[in-house]
Amino acid sequence: MQQLKTVLSVGEVAKRTGVSVATLHFYEQKGLIHSQRNAGNQRRYSRDVLRRVAIIKVAQRTGIPLEQIGKALSVLPLGQNADQHHWQQMSQQWKAELDSRIAQLTDLREQLSMCIGCGCLSMAHCPLRNPLDKLAAQGTGAHFYPLPGEVLPEENS
Amino acid sequence: MQQLKTVLSVGEVAKRTGVSVATLHFYEQKGLIHSQRNAGNQRRYSRDVLRRVAIIKVAQRTGIPLEQIGKALSVLPLGQNADQHHWQQMSQQWKAELDSRIAQLTDLREQLSMCIGCGCLSMAHCPLRNPLDKLAAQGTGAHFYPLPGEVLPEENS
DNA sequence: TGTTGACCTTAACCTAACCTGAGGTTTTAG
DNA sequence: CTAAAACCTCAGGTTAGGTTAAGGTCAACA
Incomplete structure (x- = not known):
């Protein structure tokens, strides 16, 4: 049994996290995750990306938008745990x-x-x-939705 | 005090419901609401549209997508209460x-x-x-997101 | 009667969160 | 060494739920 791999390819990360390669590219572009490149310009991820993606997915389940997740993630030390x-x-x-x-x-x-x-x-x-x-009192005024049959104090006609 | 107006222009409906005219056009296009036209091709709504839009907005607050709302609304008698x-x-x-x-x-x-x-x-x-x-067991297989430092039963290397 | 405001249609644009495809390079297995 | 699999970038597409703009018509008021 060997040592754990310390770097992962995009495909490996995709498999492990369950998100597509395209999504990883997308996340990277949005600054949610980060990668190094190897000699051939291919992405190499450190293992912390797995945790980051896990966090992203949890946060998404709560309904938090990616941008906000990104902000929260940005306080995490890059490339560190x-x-x-x-x-x-x-x-x-x-x-x-x-x-x-x-x-x-x-x-x-x-x-x-x-x-x-x-x-x-x-x-x-x-x-x-x-x-x-609570949202009211700032809009176009009181909205009144009379039902047919209700008698209303309506502007005439 | 006169009789309640029985038909409403798009602008009146917009004001009353709090949604924009464009949105009303949009809803109509999606089949959520309906209108008659007057001689000059302008939309004329019967009052039940107010209730329909109210229902739409309530349903949206619950997170139900428009399409599904439309289906539910489609069982309502058209132009009726x-x-x-x-x-x-x-x-x-x-x-x-x-x-x-x-x-x-x-x-x-x-x-x-x-x-x-x-x-x-x-x-x-x-x-x-x-x-x-519960969603699992149908996907790409068990997703395993090892944390760095965790020793895993991993495919070697 | 004229002019302004309300309406009309069609089409394009917007954000979020991705996905797909084209065309080209790198890595890996045999 | 070679072919296939994996990767790269960039551009454009997709869905939801609208919004904005352009160009033209209709209606209401003085």
């Missing part, structure tokens, strides 16, 4: 975002549940009709 | 999808929490390293 501290920092931050996304969806689900009962989408009562909650 | 039954059907289905998306993210969060503690992303123990859980 991410140390535990860095990883903890990142994952803690991502967990916070996950928390918030989950909270949003959970809110929505609750509203949806309520509205399944009433089936109304009624202007006056349905929170779903005014998703403007 | 969505009845309570239809709406309940849709919202129930969407709630189910929301449930599943929330569950996925919650799983991920749990794993992330665990891994914040250990900070390892270790092959042997970290669930995050093998997101292949």
Whole structure:
């Protein structure tokens, strides 16, 4: 049994990480991963790329866009192993975002549940009709979506 | 006070729903909404379009793609009011999808929490390293992402 | 009646996250 | 040594969900 390979070709990395070669090129272009070149101009990766790609994939599962992942990764020492501290920092931050996304969806689900009962989408009562909650009050003004049959204080005609 | 307007111009619908005119054209092109034309070829909407757009926006907040929304909407009577039954059907289905998306993210969060503690992303123990859980066993084979320093049962060299 | 604002269509452009193909070089296995 | 497999770059394509622009028509108000 020999020593572990210390450098990997793009194909090996692809196989190991489960992403395509094209994707690795793409990630490199976006600055998410890095490589050295050999005499024949072929990419040679140090093993830390495996961890980086693993991190990328985890982060993507949380719904974080690549650009943001890139920023987080940029604090990792290049070509070195991410140390535990860095990883903890990142994952803690991502967990916070996950928390918030989950909270949003959970809110929505609750509203949806309520509205399944009433089936109304009624202007006056349905929170779903005014998703403007916190986002509102900055837009084009109050949006009013009257349902047919509702009598409204509408501009005449 | 007069009768409610029964037809709406594209601009009115845009104002009321908060989406742009271009977006309404786009939705129409995608078959999500429908319109009549007046003598001068301008779009005239019946009021149910307001409800349709409201539904579209709610569904989008749950992360459902337009195409799928379109399918759901297609069961609504055209130019008529969505009845309570239809709406309940849709919202129930969407709630189910929301449930599943929330569950996925919650799983991920749990794993992330665990891994914040250990900070390892270790092959042997970290669930995050093998997101292949249920999705796996159909791909390119078991993906193994060894960390540097880990001794692996690797093909030699 | 005129002019401005609202509409029309078609087509091109945008971001994200890749994928595909062409044309050419390098590496590797026999 | 040679052929196939792997790699390279660069350009263009893809999907989703729109946005922007160009060039022309329609309608509402004074």
